[in-house]
Amino acid sequence: MILKKTRMIRVGSILIGGGEPVAIQSMTATKTADVKSTAETCQRLADAGASIVRIAVDSKHDADALREIRKLTNANLSVDLQENYKLVELVAPHVDKIRYNPGHLHHAEPQTSWRDKVKFIVQVAQDNDCAIRIGVNCGSLDPNLLREFESVKVKNIDLMIRSAIEHAEFIDTLNFTRYCVSIKSSDPETVIVSNRRFSELRPEIPLHLGVTEAGLLPEGVIKSRAAIEPLLADGIGDTMRVSLTVPNNRKEEEIIAGKLILDNVKKGEIFSGTWKQSALNIVSCPSCARVENDRFVTLAEQIYAQTRPIKDYPLTIAVMGCRVNGPGETDNADFGVWCGIKSVNLKQKGTIIGTFSYEEIVPKLLELINKGNF
Numbered sequence: 001m002i003l004k005k006t007r008m009i010r011v012g013s014i015l016i017g018g019g020e021p022v023a024i025q026s027m028t029a030t031k032t033a034d035v036k037s038t039a040e041t042c043q044r045l046a047d048a049g050a051s052i053v054r055i056a057v058d059s060k061h062d063a064d065a066l067r068e069i070r071k072l073t074n075a076n077l078s079v080d081l082q083e084n085y086k087l088v089e090l091v092a093p094h095v096d097k098i099r100y101n102p103g104h105l106h107h108a109e110p111q112t113s114w115r116d117k118v119k120f121i122v123q124v125a126q127d128n129d130c131a132i133r134i135g136v137n138c139g140s141l142d143p144n145l146l147r148e149f150e151s152v153k154v155k156n157i158d159l160m161i162r163s164a165i166e167h168a169e170f171i172d173t174l175n176f177t178r179y180c181v182s183i184k185s186s187d188p189e190t191v192i193v194s195n196r197r198f199s200e201l202r203p204e205i206p207l208h209l210g211v212t213e214a215g216l217l218p219e220g221v222i223k224s225r226a227a228i229e230p231l232l233a234d235g236i237g238d239t240m241r242v243s244l245t246v247p248n249n250r251k252e253e254e255i256i257a258g259k260l261i262l263d264n265v266k267k268g269e270i271f272s273g274t275w276k277q278s279a280l281n282i283v284s285c286p287s288c289a290r291v292e293n294d295r296f297v298t299l300a301e302q303i304y305a306q307t308r309p310i311k312d313y314p315l316t317i318a319v320m321g322c323r324v325n326g327p328g329e330t331d332n333a334d335f336g337v338w339c340g341i342k343s344v345n346l347k348q349k350g351t352i353i354g355t356f357s358y359e360e361i362v363p364k365l366l367e368l369i370n371k372g373n374f
């Protein structure tokens with residue numbers, strides 16, 4: 001596998017880019033405040049071959065937990081920031097990399113510009129020897145860009161690339177070079193096109209590849225192969241994550257799938273053709289510390305199993321684990337469900353249908369599908 005020569009960046013004990021072997025990553029789905037379980041998961045994933053393990057933090061409580069987790073594992077740690085960008089100050093001393101999503105920087109402190117927020121994050125990264133990932137996601141695009149281009153109907157691919165370029169250019173002005181970029185979507189073809197174009201525009205920036213919400217097995221691995229293998233075969237990609245909807249005790253399967261992809265590319269056995277939705281497509285998140293109820297993975301599995309009779313029907317059902325990303329990530333699906341603590345929200349073609357208990361939600365979803373009026 002001959003990779004394009006991107007800039008090399010260090011993340012803890014490993015190097016990304018510059019022709020180094022592709023680093024496989026994963027993420028914890030335990031509650032971050034549960035120090036013991038989270039640290040154990042980090043170590044298990046590192047032992048299975050994860051070069052970097054990502055952890056979500058949403059509160060000071062999580063940040064405090066991270067300090068303890070750091071003491072219990074030698075995994076290279078990355079932290080996933082959401083709206084509360086200021087938390088970066090508390091977590092950076094305990095991690096090796098900071099991931100921020102340009103689309104999430106607009107919600108907290110709307111009076112502060114995104115540039116000032118990024119400046120703050122970069123300064124903290126610099127002070128704490130951390131790398132950064134600009135993580136652009138199709139389901140949570142920068143709301144300012146969406147508003148700006150609403151009337152001219154610019155495609156999401158263009159907006160994702162624009163957002164990544166805009167942030168990269170701004171970070172360049174701060175003379176910070178230790179960053180990589182990811183442009184993810186749940187659609188493999190979108191991942192291929194957007195990463196190819198970004199790589200042409202900024203060939204020196206290391207790329208983190210992945211299909212977001214690739215979902216349950218076996219489709220989760222098939223979609224990831226369909227996107228990542230052709231890119232790696234073109235020499236594009238320096239690190240990757242295969243996001244699978246699996247329970248905590250099976251998280252290693254993300255690493256196994258990552259190794260499979262690398263092996264396939266090395267042997268020239270690249271996924272052929274394109275992955276196109278011709279049948280039922282269940283998009284489900286891999287869950288993370290933000291998941292609102294541990295029943296999420298079981299719920300996704302139930303929806304998968306109970307929709308097998310219509311598996312050839314062209315329909316998209318999105319199943320998300322939390323209310324932070326659930327409402328946005330289900331926007332483009334025919335049906336979307338996202339977990340709350342005690343109940344599950346249901347949406348049909350962007351319109352809220354209601355909130356149902358964990359027992360009611362699957363029958364309700366099937367009832368609406370069976371009505372067929374969508």
Ligand code: SF4
Nearest residue numbers: 285288291321322325
């Ligand atoms: S949708 Fe929520 S629970 Fe699922 S991976 Fe994203 S942030 Fe985590």
